[in-house]
Amino acid sequence: MLTVRSLLLALLLLSALAVARTRDLLSAAVIFAGYSLIMATVWQQLRAPDIALAEAAIGAGITSLLFIVTVARTGRYEK
Amino acid sequence: MDDLVLKVVARVIIPFIQVYGLYVVLHGHLSPGGGFAGGVILAGGFILYALAYGRPALDSLLPDRLAALLESGGVLWYTGLGLVGLLTGSAFLANARAGFPLGVPGRLFSGGIVFLLNLGIGLKVAATISTLFRNLQEEE
Amino acid sequence: MVQNLEYIAAMLLYVTGLGIMLFHSNLIKKIIGMNIMETAVFLIFIAAGYVRGGQPPIALPGEPLLLPVNPLPQALILTGLVVSVSITAYALALLREIYRHFGTLDAAEIARRKGELT
Amino acid sequence: MTTHLVVLPILVLLVAALILPLVREPRRASLIGVSALAAAFLLWLALAFLVMRQGAISYHLGGWPPPVGIEVIADKLAVFFGLTVFLVAIPTAVFAGVDMPAEAPEPALSSFWTLYLLLVLSLLGLAQAGDLFNMYVFLEISSLAACALVAVVNRPANVEAAFKYLLLSTVGSGCVLLAIALLYMITGQLNLAFLARELEHQAPLYPKNVIGAGTFLLVGLGVKAAIFPLHTWLPDAHASAPSPASALLSGLVVKVYVVVMVRIVWGTLGRAFFTLLPFKSVLLLLATISIFLASILAMAQTDLKRMLAYSTVAQMGYIFLGLAAGSRTAFAGAILHIFNHALLKGALFLAAGAVIWRTGRRRLAELVGVGHTCPLTLSFFAIAALGMVGIPGTSGFVSKWFLLVGMLQQSSPLLAWVVLISSLLNAAYYFPVIILGFFGHGTDNELRFHLDRIPPELLLPAGSLALVSLFFGLWPSFPLHLAQDIAHDFFL
Secondary structure (H helix, E strand, O other): OOOHHHHHHHHHHHHHHHHHHHHEEHHHHHHHHHHHHHHHHOOOOOOOOOHHHHHHHHHHHHHHHHHHHHHHHHHEEOO | OOOHHHHHHHHHHHHHHHHHHHHHHHOOOOOOOOOHHHHHHHHHHHHHHHHHHHHHHHHHHOOOHHHHHHHHHHHHHHHHHHHHHHHHHOOOOHHHHHHOOOOOOOOOOOOHHHHHHHHHHHHHHHHHHHHHHHHHHOOO | OOHHHHHHHHHHHHHHHHHHHOOOOOOHHHHHHHHHHHHHHHHHHHHHOOOOOOEEOOOOOOEEOOOOOOHHHHHHHHHHHHHHHHHHHHHHHHHHHHHHHHHEEHHHHHHHHHHHOO | HHHHHHHHHHHHHHHHHHHHHHHOHHHHHHHHHHHHHHHHHHHHHHEEEEEEOOEHHHEEEHHHHOOOEEEEEOHHHHHHHHHHHHHHHHHHHHHHHHHHHHHHHHHHHHHHHHHHHHHHHHHHHHHHHOHHHHHHHHHHHHHHHHHHHOOOOHHHHHHHHHHHHHHHHHHHHHHHHHHHHHHHHOOOOOEEHHHHHHHHOOOOOOHHHHHHHHHHHHHHHHHHOOOOOHOOOOHHHHHHHOHHHHHHHHHHHHHHHHHHHHHHHHHHHHHHHHHHHHHHHHHHHHHHHHHHHHHHHHHHOEEEEHHHHHHHHHHHHHHHHHHHHHOOHHHHHHHHHHHHHHHHHHHHHHHHHHHHHHHOOEEHHHHHHHHOOHHHHHHHHHHHHHHHHOOOOOHHHHHHHHHHHHHHHOOOHHHHHHHHHHHHHHHHHOOOOOHHHHHHHOOOOOOOOOOOOHHHHHHHHHHHHHHHHHHHHOOOHHHHHHEEEEEEEEHH
8 A cells, every 4th residue: 555655656756857857848748647647546545536537537638638739839849 | 630540439439438428427426526527528528529520520519609608507507506595595505405305315316406516517617628628729 | 654655745746846837948838837836735635634544535325434534625626626727728828829929938038029029 | 685695796796707708799798797796886785784783794605504614704804895896896897898999809808807707706705705715716716817807908918927927826826725735734624713713722733834834825825915026927917907907906906815814814823823933024024125126116117007016016015014013003004005005006097097098108208298188087197196105185195194103103113114215205106207297298299288088988987986085085984994993803
């Protein structure tokens, strides 16, 4: 139990750092989708299924989609 | 955006997405989820439709005017249900006290007002998220 | 200790998000940073309502809830999630207009071009 | 039935705001907007009457009592701020009905009215919220609606300012939410009354949580209320927004966060909080810097609305100064200043908007001699500006007088000097506009004196705000007594 949770939290941190590192905005958006998915699992671990469902639908689904649509219209690389 | 694989897969998947979204909306008072999460899933189906079949297809399915109507109507429905409680002499958003039947716990038609509220929210959220996507994707 | 794990992770995430917001001049990155920061706050809140070995706060007929986790923070955070997606969507819509007007999403570059405008 | 009055004004505005997106015709939209505001105002007056007669009313949403249910309260603070909101929002709405079509393209108009009503209802909701949950929801509605109002006009400066505002105010909301989380962690309550009761026992046990909550609360609300190091978004946003939106943002929106701060910090966190961390001293310091820095920057501005925006930062400084000075008189003065500054700044922005509508100019250098083209408008501007400076007989004088007396009672002459010197600074940037406007010779040769060719829908709102503030300067007893009652309830 403890290992699962610490692993998930470590993954969360890693993906946040990966978002900070990458200069490719499209991959930043995709990593952020992964981040949201891990977050949804963490919510599930914390016995918050409502939020887990919403996070999976919103964070991993809609928000990432909106990011990708915007990146597609404005240019892919950070200067 | 003229990909046969995408179109076929979308045609198979979209009904499942919509049914799941409706399930989450309608079972909001029984299981995890509710109007908001379910509405987003419903909108996900619409967005996939737009991605596979193009914007005009979505526009004919869900015209701007209808989306605006659903957006306002969903919340007006919510407020109206709340006002029922107020008019029956209880408080705003009162449930059983305002005379809504609570039904048998665990059944689909139970929980009184909550079921109806979720329905309004689900429709509103589905319309709003689709509109958001459309506005962002809009060609100039 | 078990609960502290979440708090520590949330704090680190908060700092990471803030760092992305402050040190990246690309506006899309700033919005992603903002989102990370918000989820960190949510994590703290939910962890505060968590009970060790608790059950989800959903009552099923015939099964009494022995030890539910606190549902109040979950309701608040669900609202927060809704708010954060609307803010993100609105910010992205603004970004589109910014790109249309300035032709770039780089904060420093925008500041320079705004200086030229006036 | 009468207790439903607590939620009815908000509901009326909500329903109107939801119907408005379906209305295509701009004239009808403005008519619906103004009449919804008027109806809500009448309901609010009835509520105010009720509260004045029988004291605070608590309303439980859905009939669920707190701590589980959502509590909406109508006490004197809520009623006082609500009256301020309506007194500014209704004239501004009338003004917007004519001014907005000139500033924004057609499709933006219906969303303008929806946002306007949402903003007003979120202000009422914030003033009435009885628990942190509700407060957070309305906090987010207000900041989103305010940002959207700035960007309703799609010009480069507007979009950029709105983005900056949105980013900063989201960080602010995040900080407030973090503060709520820290308080919730030790008390397990979100309802303000229950939280206050619980905190008395818990605060000594968990001082770090309380200190953290206070810091994040100060930062979060400080961003939104534009206190010194966190004010950078305000001049851009308030100067670029369309004039009616500027009046609303500068007059009301920044102040609602002061009301929230009074309710949370003074009303809930209480004495334990002030002993645990130097909240008041920090607030005093930041407020003093705010006042001086913003006044000096206001003098350096070349744009009329930008100057007014900087003046707002300075005036917010007075309010925080009065709250933190540690004297009940100064506290009442600060509360009164919320009311007075809302009316005055509303009048100033509307008058400025009318001048811009008529002449199309907003740079101070081009506005020399504008008193020849718009004498009435500039007179209203002058009345409100005199109130800002605090000339005796104007409403600004009353609140500054109470601030001053409070500081002297507290035997802190240094703070009294802050108020006095900064008033001179105010004069230094307001007077040149008026004097050059009336007596300067403009670039064009329109020296012939004639009355303003401005439609009454633009002239009357600015005039009524200026004259109402003048009235409350000469007969201040009503708002003053209300402010003193609030100080009696909340001062610590």
